Amino acid sequence: MLKYLLKKVIHLIFVMLIVSILVFISIRVIPGDSAEVILRTNGIEPTVESIERFREELGLNQPLLVQYIEWLTGVLRGDFGRSFITGRPVLEEVWYRFPATLELTAGGVVVMLLLSLPVGILAAVFKNTAYDHLGRILALLGASVPSFWLGMMLIYWLAVKQSFFPVMGRGSLQHLILPAFTLGLGMAATYSRLLRASMLEVLKQDYIRVARAKGLQERSIILKHALRNALIPVITAFGVSFGHLLGGTVVVETVFTWPGMGRFVVDAIFSRDYPVIQAYVLVMALVFVTVNFLVDLIYQFLDPRINFERGS
Amino acid sequence: MKGEVEMEVSEEIQQSLQRNIEKVDKVDFNLQLFNDKLAILGLIIILSIVILGALAPYLAPYDPIQVNLTNRLQAPNQEFVFGTDHLGRCLFSRVLFGVRTSLAIPFFVLLASILISILLGTMSGYLGGKIDELIMGVINILLALPSLVLALAIAGLLGPSLLNLMIALVATYWVNYARIIRGMVISIKQNEYILAAKACGASEIRIIVKHILPNIISPIIVLATLDMGYIILSVSSLSFLGLGAQPPTAEWGAMLNAARSYFQLAPWLMFFPGMAILLVVLGFNLLGDGLRDVFDPNELV
Numbered sequence: 066m067l068k069y070l071l072k073k074v075i076h077l078i079f080v081m082l083i084v085s086i087l088v089f090i091s092i093r094v095i096p097g098d099s100a101e102v103i104l105r106t107n108g109i110e111p112t113v114e115s116i117e118r119f120r121e122e123l124g125l126n127q128p129l130l131v132q133y134i135e136w137l138t139g140v141l142r143g144d145f146g147r148s149f150i151t152g153r154p155v156l157e158e159v160w161y162r163f164p165a166t167l168e169l170t171a172g173g174v175v176v177m178l179l180l181s182l183p184v185g186i187l188a189a190v191f192k193n194t195a196y197d198h199l200g201r202i203l204a205l206l207g208a209s210v211p212s213f214w215l216g217m218m219l220i221y222w223l224a225v226k227q228s229f230f231p232v233m234g235r236g237s238l239q240h241l242i243l244p245a246f247t248l249g250l251g252m253a254a255t256y257s258r259l260l261r262a263s264m265l266e267v268l269k270q271d272y273i274r275v276a277r278a279k280g281l282q283e284r285s286i287i288l289k290h291a292l293r294n295a296l297i298p299v300i301t302a303f304g305v306s307f308g309h310l311l312g313g314t315v316v317v318e319t320v321f322t323w324p325g326m327g328r329f330v331v332d333a334i335f336s337r338d339y340p341v342i343q344a345y346v347l348v349m350a351l352v353f354v355t356v357n358f359l360v361d362l363i364y365q366f367l368d369p370r371i372n373f374e375r376g377s
Numbered sequence: 378m379k380g381e382v383e384m385e386v387s388e389e390i391q392q393s394l395q396r397n398i399e400k401v402d403k404v405d406f407n408l409q410l411f412n413d414k415l416a417i418l419g420l421i422i423i424l425s426i427v428i429l430g431a432l433a434p435y436l437a438p439y440d441p442i443q444v445n446l447t448n449r450l451q452a453p454n455q456e457f458v459f460g461t462d463h464l465g466r467c468l469f470s471r472v473l474f475g476v477r478t479s480l481a482i483p484f485f486v487l488l489a490s491i492l493i494s495i496l497l498g499t500m501s502g503y504l505g506g507k508i509d510e511l512i513m514g515v516i517n518i519l520l521a522l523p524s525l526v527l528a529l530a531i532a533g534l535l536g537p538s539l540l541n542l543m544i545a546l547v548a549t550y551w552v553n554y555a556r557i558i559r560g561m562v563i564s565i566k567q568n569e570y571i572l573a574a575k576a577c578g579a580s581e582i583r584i585i586v587k588h589i590l591p592n593i594i595s596p597i598i599v600l601a602t603l604d605m606g607y608i609i610l611s612v613s614s615l616s617f618l619g620l621g622a623q624p625p626t627a628e629w630g631a632m633l634n635a636a637r638s639y640f641q642l643a644p645w646l647m648f649f650p651g652m653a654i655l656l657v658v659l660g661f662n663l664l665g666d667g668l669r670d671v672f673d674p675n676e677l678v
Contacts, residue, residue, distance in 0.1 A: 080521045084544070091534050164461055205415075205666060209659035211610055213617045214633060214651030219639055225641050312525025316614050320637075331618055334533035349526045 078263045084350045086342050146340040166325035172245025173310045180253035185260025206256030216247040216320035233322040245320045264295040304360035416667020422660030430476025439467035441474040442625040450643045460645040471627040478628040483608040490550040498558030524549045532620045542621040606661035
């Protein structure tokens with residue numbers, strides 16, 4: 066068990082190290098001289114002297130390896146450099162917006178659970194009935210709606226036409242509902258289908274038949290015995306979907322002017338604020354890899370059949 | 378080393394892949410698919426939209442990029458069925474021409490991803506050894522990032538343009554297919570007919586092209602259909618963020634981006650392009666859902 070954990074953690078660190086190298090190199094391979102591009106986008110005339118001074122400032126004149134090691138030690142100490150635009154430390158900027166993105170993602174997960182659990186379970190229990198078909202059609206629709214459009218429509222109908230919700234921004238629970246719904250709907254659609262399939266699989270198992278033969282209430286069979294096992298494959302998929310949610314926050318934050326990292330990075334992309342993009346990618350990778358690591362652990366905990374030593 | 382490779386592609390996955398591969402050969406899936414009314418509906422939606430897009434120059438009443446400020450922001454009326462945008466362009470014509478960009482870009486992204494993944498996935502699975510380790514290493518690193526974040530980062534670094542958007546998405550999507558193809562190749566490789574072909578002195582290339590690739594193509598095409606809706610959404614999302622199609626190109630995501638500043642004033646600007654995306658993605662999802670039912674006996678309705 067410990068050996069397994071250690072192996073996983075080493076793998077995690079290795080992956081993050083490679084990602085950091087890629088993130089570091091990415092700035093060096095962008096088309097054109099990065100120093101010139103950066104100066105130009107900041108409205109500074111790229112003369113020979115200004116380029117030279119800027120290169121020195123960024124340490125661009127040193128060998129690549131030295132640059133990387135210096136950069137990495139900085140990053141490990143939390144120093145991602147300064148934003149080209151605001152001039153403030155990038156970590157401070159990103160850290161300041163991180164809770165907003167986390168709140169939105171958590172909201173998305175809650176919406177996903179609230180929608181997909183009942184729809185998925187009922188669709189499996191009432192297989193091939195009108196309810197099942199309705200569930201399928203709703204899931205297909207939910208998976209087909211572009212989230213940015215859904216967000217705009219919700220704002221238009223529920224915030225502008227009827228003022229049920231605030232139009233934009235973050236603050237109360239009222240602010241969170243529309244963005245969280247927009248973010249979670251697509252994922253809820255996928256999950257309701259996944260849960261239905263997994264539930265049907267479990268309901269075919271012998272132990273469910275035993276439970277029925279014992280005369281247990283159907284309700285308790287479904288919710289206590291079947292659901293627990295049906296959730297296992299669903300939880301495994303959660304690691305990957307969490308990534309989709311993280312990616313989705315970029316779009317949703319833009320639509321709802323939610324003050325999170327996603328909107329910040331979109332702005333950074335247009336102003337070519339590379340340190341911000343770098344920090345964003347690294348933070349996202351770290352969050353994503355860590356969540357997948359945790360999901361892996363939970364998965365093994367939930368399903369004792371899986372051997373810690375052998376599972377790859 | 379070999380043990381590790383085999384462990385990664387768990388037997389379960391191999392078996393199900395094998396089942397699917399066999400199914401493609403055996404099941405007359407046309408028959409099953411056409412029993413599924415929703416899948417047919419999906420196919421009809423896709424075909425009608427493709428035809429509309431192909432005939433756009435004949436059907437569109439106006440030039441989609443012709444600016445006419447005197448007609449700006451007109452609500453849908455008899456002359457302009459979908460209304461006009463902030464530059465007075467006919468929205469109906471723009472949505473119609475938008476079919477071309479909004480479908481062609483995802484199509485080429487998918488095509489390029491599949492070609493790259495067939496090349497790398499087959500190499501990885503068939504040759505094994507160091508090459509396999511290298512390719513799998515790259516794949517595992519790319520998987521450390523959520524796909525949309527990765528695409529966003531690449532498109533962001535390269536700068537906003539349609540071509541860069543396509544590069545970013547291909548760089549993101551080939552990974553999934555390559556992993557699946559590698560698993561399929563490893564499982565096919567163990568078949569006796571491959572051994573027989575080897576014994577007959579067939580060259581490696583011949584074995585790959587004649588005996589392995591034909592087994593891979595059909596399941597991959599099915600997978601691609603399943604993913605098409607998702608890729609259309611990704612393309613339009615990135616375009617919506619301003620990273621894809623640039624004005625004045627008529628592309629649905631970019632049109633919605635432009636509509637953002639006016640949508641409270643002119644909701645039709647957002648309604649029609651969004652409906653177009655919804656409809657075409659729904660078409661692919663309906664078809665894909667039907668295909669999945671054919672391939673996965675567990676999900677038969």
